[in-house]
């Protein structure tokens with residue numbers, strides 16, 4: 001009986017620890033109104049991106065759902081309009097696995113939009129995409145990082161014109177597990193390392209972008225959204241699927257909880273001094289410096305220009 005009591009107590013302690021570790025959520029309490037503002041959210045048809053877009057629409061923004069699948073995006077748009085009553089929500093198609101698609105999307109935004117106040121580079125994938133894209137880049141690296149790098153550069157003119165404006169890059173704590181190597185940026189290192197390295201790139205890109213934007217009222221932040229029960233785990237299989245389903249059922253954040261740090265970095269007032277920094281749970285944190293090292297930002301920027309073939313007349317930084 002005593003042993004059973006001990007086992008149950010230990011199980012309860014572990015359960016509470018895990019629950020707190022995963023579920024602990026700081027909510028964005030900012031009341032910022034976004035009427036008159038325009039926000040792009042990539043990957044806004046589901047998961048964290050959908051919840052962020054919903055929140056921005058509630059605040060009155062013009063929200064551009066930048067998605068690869070028109071049908072899914074239109075369903076999301078319909079739900080957002082129905083829930084918020086804000087019909088200034090539009091769908092624009094972009095496939096981040098294609099640099100041509102990113103260029104066409106940016107061109108359309110630059111031609112048709114009057115302003116851009118926040119760009120949220122949220123779309124991402126995991127556990128897939130070890131092969132090369134049509135552009136000769138590792139698919140997952142392109143979707144999670146290279147396309148955001150290109151898109152941000154191509155939209156820099158309108159972001160500057162709309163200043164004060166913000167660029168938000170959704171990274172992950174997975175960055176801590178990366179064996180980052182600048183020389184292997186476009187080398188397949190297995191889906192786990194590809195994912196972790198793409199998320200390091202999100203952080204380094206944000207730091208370098210902030211550096212290049214010094215003196216300009218465009219600020220940028222990277223963030224970890226938490227571990228969130230979304231479709232990001234769609235490619236998981238085997239025993240890991242059982243484990244993730246257990247975690248989803250008991251511990252993981254909801255998409256609404258996971259969206260809080262995106263919303264915070266997009267709307268919170270007075271965080272401009274933290275441009276270039278990394279956020280978790282609506283708080284500026286930087287646990288990455290020691291593992292990644294501070295010297296890769298510039299090298300990554302130069303290599304990214306080369307790999308996405310950013311032309312000199314497209315560079316605004």
Ligand SMILES: NC(=O)c1ccc[n+]([C@@H]2O[C@H](COP(=O)([O-])OP(=O)(O)OC[C@H]3O[C@@H](n4cnc5c(N)ncnc54)[C@H](OP(=O)(O)O)[C@@H]3O)[C@@H](O)[C@H]2O)c1
Nearest residue numbers: 043047048068095096097122123124172227228230231232
């Ligand atoms: N969930 C977590 O625990 C977690 C933890 C750390 C970081 N993150 C990061 O959070 C971000 C959002 O992920 P999520 O959890 O919300 O995942 P999700 O539910 O799978 O949503 C990902 C979004 O990205 C879109 N996307 C994927 N490939 C794309 C492409 N080639 N072109 C355009 N859009 C594409 C998806 O579109 P489709 O629906 O058409 O596939 C979907 O809208 C990602 O950057 C992820 O790395 C998530």
